């Protein structure tokens with residue numbers, strides 16, 4: 793599918809961010825996916841393995857977090873997040889649900905190696 797272009801985007805972003813903080817190696821790239829994003833984390837990992845060869849992201853692992861599905865019940869009107877396999881309104885049990893989200897995709901965080909001692913865990917607020 794479109795994992796290849798997504799992975800190019802992820803890799804470029806990761807390399808830029810790593811460069812900003814002077815990282816020597818990218819270990820983990822954490823991404824967040826909606827359940828209907830159409831993206832398969834294993835495919836992204838496979839493309840990353842290919843694309844990252846010779847870069848500091850070589851060998852980096854993709855860690856994907858799948859978001860719950862946001863729905864609105866057409867019967868009782870309540871909004872809820874569904875993580876179970878059985879998709880039904882948690883309030884009234886209705887199966888008539890409108891899907892509000894599910895195609896999200898974004899890069900959450902990176903885990904990198906930095907040689908200098910510059911608080912390795914803080915990923916924001918650095919200039």
Ligand SMILES: [Zn+2]
Nearest residue numbers: 865868881884
């Ligand atoms: Zn309901």
